[in-house]
Amino acid sequence: MWRKRLRLAIAVFVVVFAAGVAMSLRRPNPQRNAPPAVPQSDGKSVSETHGGGIAKRFQQGRTKLSFTFGKQITYDDGRSKFLDGVKLTLPDRDGRTIEIAASEATVATPPGKDLSEAAFAGNVTLTTSDAITVKSATATYNEADGVAHVPGPLTFSHGRMTGEGVGASYDRTHNVLEILAQVKVDVAPDEAGAGSMHVTSAAATMARNDHVLKFMGAAHMQGKDRTTDADNATMFLSPDDKLVQRMELRGNSKMTGSGSAPQSMEAQDIDLVYGPDGRALQTANLRERSVVQLPGEAGKPGRRVAGRTIDIAMAPDGATVTRLTATEPVQVDLPAEGDVPARRIRATALNATGAPNAGLQDATFTGNIDFRESRAAAGKVAAINRTARAEQLVVRTKPGFGNLERAEFHDNVHFTDGTDTTADAPFAIYDVTADRLDLSPGSGHHGPGPHAVDAQFTVDARTINMQLSAQKLTADTGVRSEIRPQKPGAAKGDVKVPAMLKQDEPVNVTSKTLAYDSGAERGVYGGDARLWQDDTVIQADTIEIDNKTGNLHAKGKARSQM
Structure with missing residues (x-):
């Protein structure tokens, strides 16, 4: 009985399944909607990707x-x-990164290579991981040499420095930024x-790995109280690029302050070498046609030192000169101040020193000394025209290489005062x-x-x-003197x-001492x-001669021979 029921159920299922299959074969399948095709924005393209x-x-x-x-x-x-x-x-092998952002870019990818060259346009910004930023309208990047090129006007910044120029290149392999023309740079004040x-130059290079900043072509630097000019100027920076440690000026170099x-x-x-603060000058070495102008006292002219080379050392304050050396030909000019005459010293070499709190005060000149001192007559002030030659000159001045106080001439000294007075000595x-x-x-002089x-x-x-201005003279030990006859053409008497x-022949005198007053013409x-x-001899303890009156006085053990 149950078998009959099972066979009946199976038969009913088969009939229903067959009918369902037949209906499905007759009914058409609904058509699916395909995604809309992206229109080609460039008819020459082979593919386009939208949506980023x-x-x-x-x-x-x-x-x-x-x-x-x-x-x-x-x-x-x-x-x-x-x-x-x-x-x-x-990214590069040292962990540094360069980014170039722009509105658009065209990239060349030759077969078998990832990137050959990329050309960027519109709001181009090149940024390095050590905070160099360059902005321009266009730029290119070449993978073969790792160099980004900016063909036109640009701006750049790094730390406190901002600037502009025309044309640039950035070498990512060597981490070097070059500005090719019309460079202008401004450095903001520190904390x-x-x-x-403010700096201008024809071109500039920033070598980041070496911490070197170089300005080429008519470099001009204007600081708060100092102006610097040279054909080329190279700054060597601290490891953090915040301070200038030293600077090299090359070609027609000049600093004023x-x-x-x-x-x-x-x-x-x-x-130039600077102190720990990057501003206080510590040493300056000048080469070829060197000239240094040192300041005078307040409101007074400065002192000029010239030589083939000049080396300067400064006190920690960066303002006070404590050592100055110069080599041939050396010339020092000390200007006139009021009644103080102008002085000029020439020599083969100069070495001057001074204390940090006073500046230069002691100077030694060596070789072919030529000293000159001059002052024009003015009112009751007499003219001065003095010269000296020697092999060495040691001078003492007021602080800061000020007015001359003392001068020692060594070896083969020859001194003149005006047209008539001369002096020689070792x-x-x-x-x-x-x-x-x-x-x-x-002592030991020649x-x-x-x-x-x-x-x-x-x-x-x-x-x-x-006594030069007073025209007085004293001599001691082994005195030998000659009184000259009146010069031909001189006024009578x-x-x-x-x-x-005899009035036309010289008179000779020897003694242990002499006191002579040229103004009074008395000795x-x-x-x-x-x-x-000739045969006339006068001897005494003291002989006094008056060349104005022609009087002669012999005192003490006086004796004569005619």
Whole structure:
């Protein structure tokens, strides 16, 4: 019974299933809607991608480059055009990254290569991981040499520095940015409000790995209180690029400033070293046609030092000169101040030193000394025209290489005062304050013994002291003097020789001491004084001669021979 029921149920299922299959074969299938096709925006393209994307290339498991874009159009020659905002990111082997962002870019991808060249246009911004930013209208990047090129006007920034120029290249391999033309740079003040600067040049290079900034072609730097010019200027920066550690100026180099620091420095080339703050100058080395202008006292002219080379060392304040050396030909000009005459010193070499709180005060000149001192007559102030030659000159000045106080002339000294007075000695001290010249053999010095001459007489002695403006002279030990006859053409009676002597022949005198007043034309010879002319001899303890009156006085053990 149950078997009959099972067979009946199976038969009913088969009939119903067959009917369902038949109905499905007769009824048509509903048609699905295909997604709408993206219209081609460029008829020459082979494919286009919309909606944004990112493409990456890998090398040895590391990202070689990545390209982010809003739209991509690909052409059959391997070019791809990226639109709606693009950014190329290029990591390098040292962990640094360069990014180039723009409105659009065209990328050349030759067969078998990831990237050959990319051309960017519209709001181009190149940024490096060490904070260099370059902005321009267009740029290109060449993968073969790893260099990004900017053909037109641009702006750039790095830290406190902003600038502009025309044309640039960035070498990502060597991390070097070059600005090719019309460079203008502004450096903002630091946290302390100091260190601002404006720079212009024909071109510039920023070598980031070496921390070097170079300005080429008519480099001009304007700081708060200093101006610097040179054909080329190279700054060597601290590791964080915040401070200038040293600077090299090459070609027609010049610095001018104010304050107590050197007012100007000029040379073919100048090397500068700065202190820990990056602003206080510590040393300056000038090479070829070197000139330094040191400041004078407040409101007074400065002092000029010239030489083939000049080396300067500064106190920690960066303003006070504590050492200055110069090599041939050296010339120092000390300008006139009021009644103080102008002075000029020439030599083969110069070495000047001073304390940090005072500046230069002691200077030694060596080789072919030529000293000149001059002042024009004005009212009751007499003219001065003095010269000196020697092999060495040691001077003492007021602080800061100020007015001359003392000058020591060493070896083969020859001194002149006006047209009539001369002096020679192995060693001479010119006491400027006392207006006195002291002649002596010195110690280990060379040259003939002290010898002085004026229009009326000559004198030789172991020591001679001359009061220059007062025209007075004293001599000591081994005095030998010659009183000259009146010069032909001189007014009658200008020089009167004692009446017992011939008026047209010189008179000789020896003694231990001499006190002579040229203005009064009076000389006093003391200690075993002996006067003679031909066969006439006068001896005494003291002989006094008055060349104005022609009087002669012999005192103490006086005796004569006619």
